[in-house]
Amino acid sequence: MQAFDYARPHSLAEALKLLSTDRDAAVVLAGGTDLLSLMKDNVIAPKRLVSLKSIEELHRVEHNAHGLRLGALVTLDTLSTHPVIAQHYPGLAEAALGVSSPQIRNMGTVGGDLCQRPRCWYFRGGYGLLALDQGKALVPDGDNRYHAILGNHGPAYFVNPSSLAPILMALDAKVRVQGPKTSREVPVAEFFRTPTSATEYENVVAANEIVTEVLIPAPAAGSHQAVYEVRQKEALDWPLAAAAVHVHLAGNKVTTARIVLGHVAPTPWRAEAAEQMLVGKAVNEDVATAVGRAAVMGASPLSRNAYKVQLARVAVKRALLRATGQLAVPKA
Amino acid sequence: MAKNKNGSGFSRRKFLKGVGVGTGALSAGLLSPAETLSHAGGALAFGTPQGPGAVPITLHINGQAHRLSVEPRVTLLDALRMDLEITGAKRVCDRGTCGACSMLLDGKVIYGCSMLAIDAQGHEITTVEGLSHNGRPHPLMTAFVAHDGQQCGFCTPGFIVASKAFLDRTPHPTREQVNHGLGGNLCRCGTYHGIREAVLDVGNPTGKAKTGGQAHGAL
Structure with missing residues (x-):
């Protein structure tokens, strides 16, 4: 790890002053679980880390009739154990529990989960988000078993690594991004982007901005939500495919549906055709199967990752069955 | 050493x-x-x-x-x-994956490498050394030995610390809870069976949870 200087400011205003428009100059430190690995591997070598942990407001969980407000430093452990979240936002609690290492849940934060860098082995090997070796794209001739199956027409082929983003997007959450002068609320659906050139980043947070909180509107009556992740092992691992489902039911019929896939595209992937198919229907296994199939329509596997199409299809089906109480949800 | x-x-x-x-x-x-x-x-x-x-x-x-x-x-x-x-x-x-560096930060298990x-x-840090009192091993240490929960022993301190944090929160765990609760630690020798038995033993001293693969412990 390259040497750097370290600051631990008391306030957001102080923290913002310590940042710069240059990503190599200063980076924000939250839980550190991803950041320190990136620095040890020399993927990045910032000259300064700005620790946010002494900024009180970033640790807060607030809830009322309008919704839930999560400070960026709220840990995944808090998400998975907070009684209000378990009751009103169960999909969020499940998603946090899907990070199946207590150590990572205790350290990892809401903001860090959203801002962690892709796990793509080319990126981690120093070839950048677009996996370029002296201008040549490595992915087309490479081993792509963990790469995107949707939204993968280039030049980016990595998958979004966030555990929380699919369910947050399904819940219509927004991310507050604070800059030196103003703050803005960015819908999770617009928070991530697919880079089109080697100089672009995978989310909209500029180097001199800080993610300060996530705002989740209170689900209306009849809300049902769940996630389903497929991993190689039950213990700590990033999913190969994941799905988040948020539906409203009137009687047993679906009135609104949100279906978002994770780990299959450079951004969380909303499956709108599948959502439309679901509206007006009563969910049973046949419907869930058909909706799962619709969710991966248009998938275009690369070398060695066609298996992910099946995993994503099943993830949607099972998330939908979980959300509607037809498949058990594992407990902590 | x-x-x-x-x-x-x-x-x-x-x-x-x-x-x-x-x-x-x-x-x-x-x-x-x-x-x-x-x-x-x-x-x-x-x-x-x-x-x-x-x-x-x-x-x-x-x-x-x-x-x-x-x-x-x-x-x-x-x-x-x-x-x-x-x-x-x-x-x-x-790299925050194997769990060998597990320690407690204000009672919660973390990866010291990360x-x-x-x-x-400003935090209270506890390592495996801090779990013994007056030279007496922590009950988990005794149980790991009794159940052959280690082979080369390199992962053991991390597992002991992670197990301590797990039992603090889940005093009478089921087998499934142990599997999930220790998901942040790896043993390359494959001593998981002994580790699981040791943790179940300390959490369920009457031996109830050991008799079957299903949930026995009080939740």
């Missing part, structure tokens, strides 16, 4: 450190009293950047305050092992 049987105070560890090229010259013992005192009790938060050279910090480990001087880039794990010679927590993957020492100030 650190104590020689003949009591000379010479250890394999110190010897290896001594011959290392470029070993950091500053360690806890070399700080002048003035240097440590001038920073003692200082506010944890500061808007002025520190480093990149060595910075005086204070860590609270196993009930004791330790003053040392480390560069901001030094991880909590490395500060403990290299500067303070508290070597129970092991460095294996150094936190900066300078960022760990």
Whole structure:
């Protein structure tokens, strides 16, 4: 790890002053679980880390009739154990529990989960988000078993690594991004982007901005939500495919549906055709199967990752069955 | 490991450190009293950047305050092992995956390799060394031995610490809860069966949870 200087400011205003428009100059430190690995591997070598942990407001969980407000430093452990979240936002609690290492849940934060860098082995090997070796794209001739199956027409082929983003997007959450002068609320659906050139980043947070909180509107009556992740092992691992489902039911019929896939595209992937198919229907296994199939329509596997199409299809089906109480949800 | 049987105070560890090229010259013992005192009790938060050279910090480990001087880039794990010679927590993957460096931060299990020492100030840190009292092993340690929960033993301190944090929150676990609750630690020897039995034994001393694969413990 390259040497750097370290600051631990008391306030957001102080923290913002310590940042710069240059990503190599200063980076924000939250839980550190991803950041320190990136620095040890020399993927990045910032000259300064700005620790946010002494900024009180970033640790807060607030809830009322309008919704839930999560400070960026709220840990995944808090998400998975907070009684209000378990009751009103169960999909969020499940998603946090899907990070199946207590150590990572205790350290990892809401903001860090959203801002962690892709796990793509080319990126981690120093070839950048677009996996370029002296201008040549490595992915087309490479081993792509963990790469995107949707939204993968280039030049980016990595998958979004966030555990929380699919369910947050399904819940219509927004991310507050604070800059030196103003703050803005960015819908999770617009928070991530697919880079089109080697100089672009995978989310909209500029180097001199800080993610300060996530705002989740209170689900209306009849809300049902769940996630389903497929991993190689039950213990700590990033999913190969994941799905988040948020539906409203009137009687047993679906009135609104949100279906978002994770780990299959450079951004969380909303499956709108599948959502439309679901509206007006009563969910049973046949419907869930058909909706799962619709969710991966248009998938275009690369070398060695066609298996992910099946995993994503099943993830949607099972998330939908979980959300509607037809498949058990594992407990902590 | 650190104590020689003949009591000379010479250890394999110190010897290896001594011959290392470029070993950091500053360690806890070399700080002048003035240097440590001038920073003692200082506010944890500061808007002025520190480093990149060595910075005086204070860590609270196993009930004791330790003053040392480390560069901001030094991880909590490395500060403990290299500067303070508290070597129970092991460095294996150094990437927050294997769990060998597990330690408690304010009672919660974390990976020491994934936190900066300078960022760990103001927290109470407990390593496997801090779980024994008056030379008596923690019940988990005894149970690990009784159930053959280790082979090479390198993952064991991390597993003991992770198991302690797990049982603090889930005092009477089921087998499934143990599997999930220790999901952040790896054993390459594959001693999971013994580890699982040891944790179930400590959590369910009457032996109820051991009799079957299904949930027995009170939730």
